[in-house]
Amino acid sequence: xxxxxxxxxxxxxxxxxxxxxxxxxxxxxxxxxxxxxxxxxxxxxxxxxxxxxxxxxxxxxxxxxxxxxxxxxxxxxxxxxxxxxxxxxxxxxxxxxxxxxxxxxxxxxxxxxxxxxxxxxxxxxxxxxxxx
Amino acid sequence: xxxxxxxxxxxxxxxxxxxxxxxxxxxxxxxxxxxxxxxxxxxxxxxxxxxxxxxxxxxxxxxxxxxxxxxxxxxxxxxxxxxxxxxxxxxxxxxxxxxxxxxxxxxxxxxxxxxxxxxxxxxxxxxxxxxxx
Numbered sequence: 001x002x003x004x005x006x007x008x009x010x011x012x013x014x015x016x017x018x019x020x021x022x023x024x025x026x027x028x029x030x031x032x033x034x035x036x037x038x039x040x041x042x043x044x045x046x047x048x049x050x051x052x053x054x055x056x057x058x059x060x061x062x063x064x065x066x067x068x069x070x071x072x073x074x075x076x077x078x079x080x081x082x083x084x085x086x087x088x089x090x091x092x093x094x095x096x097x098x099x100x101x102x103x104x105x106x107x108x109x110x111x112x113x114x115x116x117x118x119x120x121x122x123x124x125x126x127x128x129x130x131x132x
Numbered sequence: 133x134x135x136x137x138x139x140x141x142x143x144x145x146x147x148x149x150x151x152x153x154x155x156x157x158x159x160x161x162x163x164x165x166x167x168x169x170x171x172x173x174x175x176x177x178x179x180x181x182x183x184x185x186x187x188x189x190x191x192x193x194x195x196x197x198x199x200x201x202x203x204x205x206x207x208x209x210x211x212x213x214x215x216x217x218x219x220x221x222x223x224x225x226x227x228x229x230x231x232x233x234x235x236x237x238x239x240x241x242x243x244x245x246x247x248x249x250x251x252x253x254x255x256x257x258x259x260x261x262x263x264x265x
Binding site: 036039043051052082120124 | 259
């Protein structure tokens with residue numbers, strides 16, 4: 001998580017002791033909770049949108065998703081959900097995969113998958129909204 | 133690292149199979165399983181969005197699959213997983229604020245999560261089907 005110029009979030013005790021391998025555990029934890037909160041709020045709107053579009057016609061679906069408010073809610077949902085699920089799956093991989101090479105490959109695959117989901121979904125929403 | 137010392141075989145702490153299954157433990161496992169399920173379930177969400185962005189034919193194909201018995205079953209399961217994971221997340225928020233750790237509280241919270249997820253799933257589908265029909 002820590003790139004150049006970015007100071008990772010750390011607890012005071014963690015900063016003093018300087019232990020741990022990644023130095024990003026607190027930030028991981030906090031971002032997981034922040035996106036969880038965002039997911040909870042967005043999910044209320046998301047469920048409403050999906051119920052509204054269940055079994056709808058092509059034209060109706062496009063006009064609803066193309067509505068700016070709906071599009072922004074869906075984009076925010078994709079952003080928050082993709083960050084949240086990337087963090088969650090990373091923990092699952094780290095818990096169960098102990099072979100270093102496989103673990104690193106799976107964590108990279110996790111980043112690829114969640115980024116692709118977020119971008120593909122976002123592209124579709126923007127295309128429906130402005131692309132015609 | 134060329135001559136790193138041989139790996140020391142250390143004793144391992146006992147793993148899952150040695151513990152008697154507890155309700156709260158099962159709920160913790162279910163929270164993780166629903167999370168993984170939702171992770172792959174986002175493929176359906178993106179399929180829906182891309183199909184809607186692509187063409188009427190692609191949209192009709194998705195709606196046909198989603199409306200088939202297996203499609204409806206998957207969507208029903210997805211709804212339950214989403215609600216269970218969301219309620220489990222609220223439980224985690226309570227723990228973060230150091231609430232709900234008592235022996236009675238934690239079982240009650242676990243039961244509320246399970247019951248709430250089932251009830252909310254059925255309610256949402258009743259509302260959805262009523263609005264559609």
